[in-house]
Amino acid sequence: MGIVTNSGDLTRLLRGERQHPIVALRYRSVLATQHVVGRDILWRWLPxxxxxxxxxxxxxSSIPLEIHGAEGEPREVPPGALVFLHPHRAASVSAVKAGTVMIAWVPWAELVEIESGVGAPMEVIPASALGRGLxxxxxxxxxxxxxxxxxxDYLVEQLITEMVFGVLVEAGPRTTIAGIEAPGIARARTLILIRRTEPEFGVAALAQDLHMSVRNLQRLFAVDGSTPADELRHARVDLAQELLANVGNAPLGITEIAELAGFRDAAALRRAFAWAGLTTPRELRRASRR
Incomplete structure (x- = not known):
């Protein structure tokens, strides 16, 4: 994962004038910045x-913007809409009038799964509940x-990353199944990754998010030889393993790790590890340190 060292490393990506932020806050690998921009100031985003x-x-943005992206033709970005700058696509953004812009900078390694799931959206993302929340x-x-x-710092990093990921999933192109528009198993798996940290999130909530019955959701996964409950449990176990292996999380107890990974308590985490054929969380942490 790319680690952000300072705001200059990121704002230099814009290759424009007055790009330096008036506020820049770092949360481990994620950065949140606020910029004052003048009218017609051009930001060039290079691959x-x-x-x-x-x-x-x-x-x-709190002001209207205009963007020249992958589609070629300039597009208007009204206040409230978002602009997604893909690390491998060139784009130019200009301010229609003076104002302020906030930017969330996230390592692409934390978001790249979207391209193998629902697909990354284009540059302009319309206003939505998730976007307003971000x-x-x-x-x-x-x-x-x-x-x-x-x-x-860890919690804010995770919140910004998951909120950005959620915005991209919501705005991503939908897949089709048997000629009928449906979220598909890839979208279901992406939603599992987004909401796995929520202890109350389960199969019924996943089905509701996908606007389908639990039975149809189970059929969708059965075609792939799996179940939604198993995939959700695997996703939480994988996240818990990552958290336990990260030396930066050493001050956190097993109960805190369990809650961050979406389990209700440490006992639920231990049961999930046993189900996955793993050693106990405490032993895994010791092994990672060695």
Whole structure:
């Protein structure tokens, strides 16, 4: 995963004038920035090398913008809409009038799964409930900064990453099954990745998100030789393994790791590890340290 070292490393990607932020907050590998832009200021977003350290950006603007993206023709971006800057696509963004822009910068390694799932959206993303939620969260972070801690930095990093991922999933192109528009198993798996950290999220909630019955959802996974419950449990186990192996999470207890991975408590985490044929979470943490 590419690690953000400072705001300059990211704002230089814009290759334009007045790109330096008035506020820049780093949360481990994620950055939140706010910029004051003048009318007709042009930001040029250049493709990055595919070296695993790429960064994607999601612009949240309080002013109308105009973007020249992959589609060629300029597109208007009304206030409230978002602009997605893909690390491998060139784009140019200009401000129709002076104002402020907030940007969430996220390592592409944390978002790249979208391309093998529902597919990454184009540059302009219409306003939505998720988009408005991301805007409110960034505005709170940037206008009311608080003293960071190891735990809050991790939580904010995960929240921004998951919210950006969710916005991209929501805006991504839908797949079709047997000629009928449907989310498909790829979209279901993407939603599992987005919501796996929520202990209350289960098969019924997944079916509701996909606007289908639980029975049809189970049929969808059965074609692939799986079940939605198993895939959700696997997704949470995988996340817990990553959290336990990360030395930066050493101050967190097993119960906290379990909750961050979407389990209700440490006992549920241990049962899931046993189900997956793994050693206990505590033993896995010890082995990772060795």
């Amino acid at each position: 990055q090398d595919a070296d695993g350290a790429e960064t994607a950006a999601l612009l949240v 805007r409110a969260f960034l505005d709170s972070l940037l206008t009311q900064p608080s003293e960071p801690t190891l735990y809050t």
